[in-house]
Structures are given as structure tokens and as C-alpha cells.
Amino acid sequence: MRAIINAKIVNKDSVTESGAVIFDDKIREVGEGLHIGGCEIIDAHGDYVMPGFIDIHIHGYKGFDTSDGDRDGIISMARDLPRNGVTAFCPTTMTVSENEIQRALDVIKELREKNEGAKILGANVEGPFINPEKKGAQDAKYIKRPNIDFVMQNRDIIRLITIAPEMDEEFKFVKYISENTDITVSVGHTNATYKQTSETFKNGARHVTHLFNAMTPFNHREVGVIGAALENNTVSCELIADTFHVSPVLFNIVQKLKGDKLVLITDCMRAGGMPDGEYTLGGQPVTVHGIECRLKDGTIAGSILTMDKAVRNFLKHTGLPIYTVVNMASLNAARVIGEDKMRGSVERNKYADLVIADENINIKATIVHGRTKVPTEADF
DSSP states (O other): OEEEEEEEEEOSSOEEEEEEEEESSBEEEEESSOOOTTOEEEEOTTOEEEEOEEEEEEOEETTEEGGGOOHHHHHHHHHHGGGGTEEEEEEEEOSOOHHHHHHHHHHHHHHTTTSSSSEEOOEEEEOSSSOGGGOTTSOGGGOOOOOHHHHHHTTTTEEEEEEOGGGSGGGHHHHHHHHHOOOEEEEOSBOOOHHHHHHHHHTTOOEESSTTSSBOOOOSSOOHHHHHHHHOTTOEEEEEOSSSSSOTHHHHHHHHHHGGGEEEEOOBOTTTTSOSEEEEETTEEEEEETTEEEOTTSOBOOBOOOHHHHHHHHHHHHOOOHHHHHHHHTHHHHHHTTOTTTSSSOOTTSBOOEEEEOTTOOEEEEEETTEEEOSSGGGO
């Protein structure tokens, strides 16, 4: 048994100013005045202990891309991500060929929950069931109409899938998948109207892929996808909080409207954690400079954001309580894919997926299922 002491514990709706967490692979006790005799001690020295971050939308990191279908690449991502406070994630595919998507799904299925480092929870399939007019950095030649059979064949590994509502004839796909699987259907890369989006939500979609990006803009006469998403209090929304994809002015506005339905993601591509230069995303060339990733035609192509930076940015630009923002990176994300019973908060009997960080969200240690991962090269 191990114990973290002298910690500011970030709870779901408060901070315990001086507490302890006792754990093995799961959290056994949390709070003040705990008996820690016989435990291996980890002294937090007054830093925060918070739930591990869960990135449900990440394409790649440190030179690797989920769509490569490379087993060693996804293993490498999992081993590296804890240095950013990530304890679990959904490797995310792009709009590539069906064979390439299948190969990536097969690798994710093989590794799910069995890997070292951040735990692989299943796949996020972003495309190919999207609108070419809002494809963003997706490759148009592989875009297809929604295919129920393909998804059902992979229902045991897909946790989240993006569709454009206007590509789904009579909402057959969203209705069938929502009624017959546990897959979360998300709206994204879409030119849908407010009415089409609202009907998709009524038929079972309950999530929005990177709100504001690659979708119909918000207009005072046609509020589009954004209006439908902000209006519906049962629908969760992703946000790429790198201050480039979305103006930080919107951070507070969206949080007030979405509350615990707002989820921080990275949308990170293989250039994450790497120097500026030339990379690829879903097989397409991408130039990375600073925090901007672009195709040759200037189209934004993913990000190099990390989850610790997303939390840091949101705190800096909103002044919200730390527990509210940490929830966006943990508990809110866990709820989207039905993982909140065992992950997403510092509570008894949940997995000991924990992060020790200072007030500026500099990661001191990441603990996955009770095993410490210290963010230095030597320990990874």
C-alpha cells in the first residue's frame, strides 16, 4: 500500500487543503487524518493531487500517428503521455482507407487495457463519415457515407465516432448505433443546419467533436451546429484549448453554457512533443510552426497541444476554480465514454490514476493504476 501525504486534493467540487490518498492499484482511502502506518510514503509537499487526465481525442504524439496502425507507435504514445498527466486515452483515427482504419482498430483492440503507461480505453473514429465541405485536414478521397456494418464489426473497440448529420440518410446510422451499441456518436466535420443537428441529437448523438472547428459557423439567423450544441444540456462538447483553434475569450462563455458537459481534448498529431518542422497527419503533409499545424493550403491540421497545457490555458484565461477545470480534463471526459465509475475523480475504489502537480500545472508525477510514472526521460 502507498500513501500520498501533504497534498491539496482536487475533488469533484472542492479542494481538500491538506489531505492524503492511500492506494494500491485502486484508491482505498482519501481525505484528512488518515492512518498511513505501513504505507510507502510519497510526500506531495503541498502540491495538488488530482485525477489523471483522460484524452478522448488524440491522433498521435512524439512522431507516431494512430492511423499508421503501428503497434510499437501506439505503445510509445502510451508510455510518453503520462509525462503530460495523461493516465488514459482513446487513440484516434483519421479519414484514411478502410483497411488502414481496420488495421489501427485491430492494434488498439490488442493493446486495450493491457499496455504500460497511459491506459488505452478504445478507439475514437474521426471519419470517414463526414462532409467533404468541412473535411478540414481529412483526406476527401476516403470520405464515405455512414456504414453501419463496418461499425458493428468493430463495436467492441470503438468508443466514439464522428459523423456529419447531413450525410446520414433519415438519421438511420445514428439511431441504429445509439440503440444497439455503447458507442458515443459525435457530430463533427459537418455543414449541418441547426435543425439537422437537433434531429441528430434527438436520434441518439450526444457529443460534438472539437466545438467551433470544422462545422457551420454560429450566425444570428442560422445558429447551426454550434447553436444546437450550446442549447442542448444533454450534449457534451470537446474544446481544443490551445488559444489558436478557439479564442480564449470563448472559454468562459462556453463553460457557463455547457458546465460539466465541456471536455478538454488535444486533437494532437504526431508532431506533439517534437520540434517545428514537416510532418504528416492521416497521410497528408503538415507544417508545424509554434502552436500552428497547417496543410500546404493553409488548412489547420490538428494540434500539438498536451493535456497539461490545455488545463493550464483554461485556468489562466478564466480564473475558474481548479476543480472545475480539472473535471473538464478527467471526469467530464470519462462520462462521455462511460468510464466514470472507475476513472475521472479522486474517490475510493476508483483506479489509482493520479497526478501530482503544482499550482501552474507543472507535472511532478503521474500514477497509473498505482504505478508511478515520473516525467523524466530516465523513468520512461
